[in-house]
Amino acid sequence: MGGTATVTKGEAIYEGKAKIIHATSSPDLLIQYFKDDATAFNGKKKGTIQDKGVCNNAISSHIFGLLEKEGVKTHFVSRLSDREMLVKKVSIIPIEVVMRNVVAGSLSTRMGIPEGEQLKEPVLEFYYKNDDLGDPMINRYHISAFNLATDEEVVTIEKEAFRINKWLLSFFDRMGIRLVDYKLEFGRSPEGVLLADEISPDGCRLWDKTTGEKMDKDRFRRDLGMLTEVYEEMKRRVLAAK
Numbered sequence: 477m478g479g480t481a482t483v484t485k486g487e488a489i490y491e492g493k494a495k496i497i498h499a500t501s502s503p504d505l506l507i508q509y510f511k512d513d514a515t516a517f518n519g520k521k522k523g524t525i526q527d528k529g530v531c532n533n534a535i536s537s538h539i540f541g542l543l544e545k546e547g548v549k550t551h552f553v554s555r556l557s558d559r560e561m562l563v564k565k566v567s568i569i570p571i572e573v574v575m576r577n578v579v580a581g582s583l584s585t586r587m588g589i590p591e592g593e594q595l596k597e598p599v600l601e602f603y604y605k606n607d608d609l610g611d612p613m614i615n616r617y618h619i620s621a622f623n624l625a626t627d628e629e630v631v632t633i634e635k636e637a638f639r640i641n642k643w644l645l646s647f648f649d650r651m652g653i654r655l656v657d658y659k660l661e662f663g664r665s666p667e668g669v670l671l672a673d674e675i676s677p678d679g680c681r682l683w684d685k686t687t688g689e690k691m692d693k694d695r696f697r698r699d700l701g702m703l704t705e706v707y708e709e710m711k712r713r714v715l716a717a718k
């Protein structure tokens with residue numbers, strides 16, 4: 477690619493709930509700017525978590541860098557500053573991939589099983605990424621019938637999601653964290669399907685193995701307090717891990 481050291485930040489092309497996407501002087505690169513804004517329940521609950529953006533950028537950058545070393549193809553290029561990540565531009569596949577290892581959240585409600593029950597094998601779910609519709613759950617047949625992704629892309633996404641899960645489970649376990657569930661996004665690029673967006677406490681359920689304490693955005697969703705403290709603690713643990 478070349479010349480990434482000289483990339484300059486251009487105009488904001490999209491502002492989402494947690495990040496702002498900027499164009500850059502290179503047509504195939506973007507900058508993700510991580511905000512402190514927090515939302516839950518499809519944007520109905522709004523707030524800010526001081527320094528969340530700094531923590532999420534550091535955590536995501538570290539994890540994406542390590543996943544790349546494991547051979548996972550991601551959009552990550554480099555961490556430019558406290559709140560900015562340089563990424564390869566992709567066309568986001570409008571599917572949210574949720575991977576679950578432990579029953580929690582909507583799975584607990586849907587199946588009538590209490591939160592905390594270990595699943596005997598990971599469960600992968602697809603949701604249609606559409607805020608207006610509240611991200612409804614879909615399956616492979618919907619993906620095919622509505623042309624959200626090709627069969628080949630779905631195969632790649634599933635294969636990569638299980639590989640990422642295996643690695644993430646062990647990664648978080650080593651720092652005393654139970655990886656309950658999380659959301660992944662993938663995008664199309666000239667290099668093929670890449671893991672995109674972020675992996676941070678905003679999109680993961682992370683429970684302390686010793687205390688059971690929630691170390692993620694559920695603290696915001698459920699008004700548990702200690703928000704910045706928990707994001708800072710996750711940043712500290714993630715950055716110390718390899």
Ligand code: ADP
Pocket residue numbers: 490491492493494495496497506551563564565566567568661663672673674
């Ligand atoms: P949302 O759109 O759900 O409010 P964010 O505030 O996190 O989410 O905004 C980031 C947006 O950028 C998301 O829509 C995400 O799908 C998109 N995105 C993430 N990585 C890339 C990338 N490499 N190229 C293009 N878009 C991306």
Ligand code: UDP
Pocket residue numbers: 572574580581582583611657658659678679680681693
């Ligand atoms: N998730 C996410 N964004 C979404 C939906 C879910 O990051 O739009 C994450 C969420 O943080 C959790 C996992 O995906 O780690 C599973 O979420 P669930 O389906 O249980 O939804 P919830 O009950 O949190 O609304």
